[in-house]
Amino acid sequence: MSGLEHVTPGILCVLIFAGWLLYRELSRVKQGYVHFIRRIPGVDALESAVGRCAEQGRPVVFTTALTDVGPTLYACLGVLHSIARRVAQYKLKLLIPQYTPEAMALVEDTVRDAYREAGRSSSFDPESIKFLSSEQFAFASGYMGLMHREKAGAAFMFGAFAAEALVLAEAGQQVGARQVAASVSPEQVAFFICTCDYTLIGEELFGSSAYLSREPVQVATLAAQDRLKLLCLGFIVIGVLLATIQPWAPRVASIMPDRLLSSDWGAISW
Amino acid sequence: MGGRRIIYLLMIFAVAAPIIVGFSQRPSRLQSAERMYEVVESVRIEPGEVALVWLDFGPNTTAENEPQATVLLEHLFRRRIPVILLSQYQQSERFLESIPRKVAKRLEREMPGQHWRYGEAWINGGFRPGSGIFIQSMVSAPDLTKFLGRDVQGMPLTHYPNFASLGGVERVKLVGEITGLVGVFDNIIQFLQKDGYRPTIVHGCTSITIPEAYIFLDSGQLKGLLEGIAGAAWYSEVIKRAYPESDNKKLLVTNTSLGLAHLVLILLIVFGNVAPLMKKFRRGDG
Amino acid sequence: MVAQDVNDARKKLIRVFTFLGGIYFFLHFLLPESAVSYLGWRANHEAISNGFIVVGAMALGLGIFNIVRDHGARCVFKRSGWFNSLALLLGLSSMLFVTTGQWINGQKNSSDVRRVRLTGEFASRILSDAERPPQDRAVPPLSARITALLGHQRAQASAIEGEIAVSLGPDAPASAPMLIGEVKSKLDALDQDMSEIARVPWEALGPQQKALLERVAQNATKLASAYSLIKQANHSRTRIHKLYTFLYDGLFNQLGSAMFALLGVYIGAAAYRAFRVRSLESGLMMATAVLVMLGQISLGESQAARAGVSLQDIRQWLLEVPNSAAFRAIRLGAGVAGLMLAIRMWLSIESTSFSSRER
Numbered sequence: 001m002s003g004l005e006h007v008t009p010g011i012l013c014v015l016i017f018a019g020w021l022l023y024r025e026l027s028r029v030k031q032g033y034v035h036f037i038r039r040i041p042g043v044d045a046l047e048s049a050v051g052r053c054a055e056q057g058r059p060v061v062f063t064t065a066l067t068d069v070g071p072t073l074y075a076c077l078g079v080l081h082s083i084a085r086r087v088a089q090y091k092l093k094l095l096i097p098q099y100t101p102e103a104m105a106l107v108e109d110t111v112r113d114a115y116r117e118a119g120r121s122s123s124f125d126p127e128s129i130k131f132l133s134s135e136q137f138a139f140a141s142g143y144m145g146l147m148h149r150e151k152a153g154a155a156f157m158f159g160a161f162a163a164e165a166l167v168l169a170e171a172g173q174q175v176g177a178r179q180v181a182a183s184v185s186p187e188q189v190a191f192f193i194c195t196c197d198y199t200l201i202g203e204e205l206f207g208s209s210a211y212l213s214r215e216p217v218q219v220a221t222l223a224a225q226d227r228l229k230l231l232c233l234g235f236i237v238i239g240v241l242l243a244t245i246q247p248w249a250p251r252v253a254s255i256m257p258d259r260l261l262s263s264d265w266g267a268i269s270w
Numbered sequence: 271m272g273g274r275r276i277i278y279l280l281m282i283f284a285v286a287a288p289i290i291v292g293f294s295q296r297p298s299r300l301q302s303a304e305r306m307y308e309v310v311e312s313v314r315i316e317p318g319e320v321a322l323v324w325l326d327f328g329p330n331t332t333a334e335n336e337p338q339a340t341v342l343l344e345h346l347f348r349r350r351i352p353v354i355l356l357s358q359y360q361q362s363e364r365f366l367e368s369i370p371r372k373v374a375k376r377l378e379r380e381m382p383g384q385h386w387r388y389g390e391a392w393i394n395g396g397f398r399p400g401s402g403i404f405i406q407s408m409v410s411a412p413d414l415t416k417f418l419g420r421d422v423q424g425m426p427l428t429h430y431p432n433f434a435s436l437g438g439v440e441r442v443k444l445v446g447e448i449t450g451l452v453g454v455f456d457n458i459i460q461f462l463q464k465d466g467y468r469p470t471i472v473h474g475c476t477s478i479t480i481p482e483a484y485i486f487l488d489s490g491q492l493k494g495l496l497e498g499i500a501g502a503a504w505y506s507e508v509i510k511r512a513y514p515e516s517d518n519k520k521l522l523v524t525n526t527s528l529g530l531a532h533l534v535l536i537l538l539i540v541f542g543n544v545a546p547l548m549k550k551f552r553r554g555d556g
Numbered sequence: 557m558v559a560q561d562v563n564d565a566r567k568k569l570i571r572v573f574t575f576l577g578g579i580y581f582f583l584h585f586l587l588p589e590s591a592v593s594y595l596g597w598r599a600n601h602e603a604i605s606n607g608f609i610v611v612g613a614m615a616l617g618l619g620i621f622n623i624v625r626d627h628g629a630r631c632v633f634k635r636s637g638w639f640n641s642l643a644l645l646l647g648l649s650s651m652l653f654v655t656t657g658q659w660i661n662g663q664k665n666s667s668d669v670r671r672v673r674l675t676g677e678f679a680s681r682i683l684s685d686a687e688r689p690p691q692d693r694a695v696p697p698l699s700a701r702i703t704a705l706l707g708h709q710r711a712q713a714s715a716i717e718g719e720i721a722v723s724l725g726p727d728a729p730a731s732a733p734m735l736i737g738e739v740k741s742k743l744d745a746l747d748q749d750m751s752e753i754a755r756v757p758w759e760a761l762g763p764q765q766k767a768l769l770e771r772v773a774q775n776a777t778k779l780a781s782a783y784s785l786i787k788q789a790n791h792s793r794t795r796i797h798k799l800y801t802f803l804y805d806g807l808f809n810q811l812g813s814a815m816f817a818l819l820g821v822y823i824g825a826a827a828y829r830a831f832r833v834r835s836l837e838s839g840l841m842m843a844t845a846v847l848v849m850l851g852q853i854s855l856g857e858s859q860a861a862r863a864g865v866s867l868q869d870i871r872q873w874l875l876e877v878p879n880s881a882a883f884r885a886i887r888l889g890a891g892v893a894g895l896m897l898a899i900r901m902w903l904s905i906e907s908t909s910f911s912s913r914e915r
Contacts, residue, residue, distance in 0.1 A: 005409065005464040007586050022899055066452070071897030101619030102612075131622040137330055137815035149637075162452045163330065163478055163819060170822045184894075185452050186886040187482050191823075194830040203889035206897065217905060225896040232888055274825050281824040298854040299868055329809035330816040364805075389781070400609035406581075407605040410598060417602065423784050424666040425673070429777055465589060484875045485883050500852050529853035531820065535827050536846055542828040543842075 010261035014231070021227050025220040035223045042180050042198035043208045046079070049154035049178040049197075050086045058153030059093035061177070063143065065168070066136065067159030069102050071206075072184050076158040077110045078209025078218060079182075083156060084114035088123060096129045097146055099139045104129055140164035144171040157181040157196070158205060161188040169195035182208060235261075277538065284534040285527045294522035295529065297503035302487060306472045306494020306501075307508045310345050313444050313470065318435055320352045322469075323446040324458065325369070328361030331450030331476050336365065337502040337521050338474030339448045343373045343392075344516070345509055351444070352432040353392040354418070358401045358454055366394045366422065380515050389430040396422035401454065405461040409439050445469045448496075450476035455483070459491055474501070499525050571904040578902040580604060623648060654803055657796040665791055668719075669784045672712045675746070676776025678705055683769040686761040699758040705772075709750050716743055716783060722790050729793070735786045742779035749775055848874055 007015070029035070053060050062083055064076045080096070087094040096111065098104050108129050115124040132142035144167065147155065155172040157165070157179070165181075165188040172179045173195050181192035182200035192199040200208055206225070210218035235257040246253035288294065313321070323342065327335035346353050347370075355366050374386035388394075395418050398404050411417035414436040415427045427433045439462070447458045455473060462469060470493050475483045477498035486492040496502050503525035506518035584597060592598050627641035682701050689695060696704075720739060723732050749772045756765060791797055833839045850856055851871025860867045899905075 006588055006592070012586070018895060019899060022896060026905070071894040071901060074897055074901060075893070101622065102615040104618065104622060127626055130626065131619050134619060135812070137812045141815055160452065163450065163476070163816060166819050166822050166826070167815065170826070184890045186883050187478050189886075191826075194826040202886035203893040206890075206893035217900070221896050221900055225893045228892050228896070229889060232892065277824045277828055278821040281821045285820065295854050298852055298857060301868070301872055329812040332813060333816075399613065400605065403605045403608055407602045410601045424670060425780070425784075481875065481879045481883055485880050485887065488876055488880050497852070529855050532849045532853050533855060535824060536849060538824055538828040539831045539842065539846065542831060543833050546832075
């Protein structure tokens with residue numbers, strides 16, 4: 001199979017379709033259409049976890065771990081905004097240990113915004129956002145120390161995690177914190193399931209922001225991505241059927257979706 | 271808390287015991303490691319063609335990735351395939367220097383009279399920042415020798431005959447990626463390709479990322495896989511079949527301690543399930 | 557009103573820069589190869605990419621600034637735990653100091669080796685210019701260049717002798733005699749060539765002169781390689797390098813490895829505490845985990861084989877079929893979500909819930 005350095009006609013069609021989907025959903029939502037978002041138990045647990053901290057007078061910890069500035073971080077910031085607003089309302093302490101220096105400005109902006117929305121701008125403490133380290137396990141050990149010193153009541157781990165995931169989650173377990181984790185790294189999901197109270201898997205992280213805020217742009221994005229996933233599902237089903245009938249109808253079966261998508265411009269007879 | 275400490279001690283004992291005693295067992299046969307051996311064995315190199323090996327691991331995952339890098343380089347060196355070593359991770363720089371020298375030394379001891387010299391058998395291109403962007407640039411470059419410029423010692427690549435006229439990335443016949451980092455391997459799969467060229471990629475991963483690597487192995491994007499220490503151990507056994515003087519005792523000992531730790535984990539799982547039942551049973555009796 | 561206009565202008569500017577920041581790579585992917593080459597992007601792709609990499613590296617200062625600000629304030633105002641902050645700042649500054657020293661030494665060593673290599677490069681350049689005189693620039697006479705070459709080599713020879721003297725210090729490593737021998741033999745070979753060059757006339761380039769220059773180019777390269785090894789060996793005996801090795805290999809690497817090793821004991825604790833069979837699904841998950849673990853180790857392999865079961869094949873099937881299916885689904889979902897969010901970010905379709913600037 002040839003490599004893919006530039007877009008092929010098939011992929012261009014998918015990209016245009018993706019853009020059109022986003023535009024369509026944004027228009028629909030602006031016109032007042034309300035999308036149904038199914039219940040995500042882990043996201044519902046966020047509020048109860050913060051409430052528990054209010055009862056116990058313990059701080060809340062939120063971390064985006066190894067997430068670089070990008071789509072994943074933006075999804076995490078949506079959740080952070082919601083949590084920060086609750087924390088501000090309950091007058092709790094919020095701690096946000098950071099791994100990536102570039103993300104700190106965005107995180108600070110988000111939290112400040114949330115406090116302002118809750119009417120508690122004066123309570124916002126920029127020092128709650130602490131840069132620990134850009135080295136994976138130095139970050140993990142700093143996080144462990146923070147959890148043990150502060151005796152956090154709730155820990156929210158959203159974003160991209162690597163091997164330190166179990167260390168972070170175990171630290172929360174040891175202090176008895178209520179933990180909700182959401183990882184785009186599928187291999188860490190297993191560790192979170194063992195150690196956290198709730199785990200969001202894969203794109204539930206991206207959906208959680210829309211679920212919490214019900215903000216039109218986020219809901220529209222969620223709807224668009226779900227429809228694009230349906231298209232991918234369609235390709236998979238078609239591909240499976242064609243691969244299945246291949247022994248009996250090889251010519252029909254040769255029109256496989258992956259070949260259609262990866263054929264370059266030269267393969268098209270104009 | 272006391273119970274947790276007992277578990278910790280048990281795990282430490284399980285890992286340490288084979289290392290202290292020097293006990294080793296034959297490793298488990300892993301098809302992915304065998305496939306990787308066959309792939310590396312079947313690579314045919316013309317003059318001016320090279321293998322590109324990325325060592326993208328730091329001290330954290332040395333335990334798993336260093337043996338993998340060692341066995342892969344040993345096999346490439348035995349086959350006299352020139353290797354360019356690079357890294358997308360700054361903490362790998364020590365390993366880029368130490369691992370090939372260790373392998374070369376061991377091979378020279380095993381085969382007196384034969385030499386594996388820096389500049390002939392391998393060069394160290396060092397850490398290259400930019401990850402995906404760097405790889406995209408590398409793929410676009412018409413001449414890799416000019417693109418990579420100098421090695422880590424500051425010597426231009428033109429001074430090394432095996433690497434002096436590489437041409438485009440098509441001259442890279444094999445790409446090896448040894449890493450425990452998330453996202454780094456994705457850069458290789460996504461960006462190290464161009465129209466009309468897709469390299470043969472082999473990968474050494476930590477046990478945590480094995481499930482994810484299998485997606486690429488199954489789809490054919492990856493041709494061989496070393497699954498943690500177990501993969502490296504079986505790979506070294508396969509090398510030993512072809513080259514009986516090869517020494518892999520230390521690796522087998524490490525793999526055996528891993529096996530023992532696995533058994534302890536299984537026992538802990540069983541005990542964790544049985545103990546509450548026994549407690550309930552006793553309470554029921556009382 | 558003026559503040560509002562400024563705010564609006566600022567927002568527009570941010571949108572424009574965000575869009576421009578993403579447009580290059582998007583177009584590079586979108587356009588076919590012929591268009592990319594026609595626009596000259598193929599030739600300049602490396603330089604443009606390096607620009608992006610440099611911008612990304614600027615963020616390094618952000619983290620250092622934050623640490624110094626936060627922990628410095630804690631130390632100055634003697635807040636609770638200030639001694640921990642002091643330890644952190646001391647660690648940061650010592651590592652920065654040592655790494656900077658290491659880097660400076662490394663640069664110096666590289667430039668010293670480069671100067672030795674220049675002898676060979678210069679000889680090659682003299683040869684190529686004499687054989688094919690360049691049209692775009694004036695070239696000094698051959699004899700003048702040879703005089704410059706001889707002068708340069710003399711300077712390098714004394715530098716090399718100085719380095720050899722350092723290698724013979726009291727704490728010389730065991731490999732020092734071998735390294736010194738290598739350098740001396742290469743230096744002697746080059747000195748012989750230079751002596752011959754000094755004797756031979758250089759009014760014109762004949763076969764003897766050509767052969768001499770080629771030999772100088774080769775021997776200078778070999779000398780540079782041997783010299784770099786002796787420089788490295790000497791550098792490893794310097795105080796700064798020893799301090800760097802202590803801090804990096806002795807502390808940083810070992811601490812990192814120890815932290816990673818914690819995973820092993822933590823998974824043991826998690827296995828006992830959390831891997832409970834409470835339902836059919838958890839039972840299936842447990843059985844799968846046990847089979848995969850058993851398939852990865854050889855302990856129990858022969859017993860299973862006697863029972864007609866291949867644990868490796870079971871493990872292989874579990875990883876290739878159900879595991880791959882699940883991971884593919886998760887990655888597909890995350891990938892699609894990432895694509896949509898990336899489009900939104902690029903086009904600055906901002907969510908108002910975490911940016912109140914729109915209000």
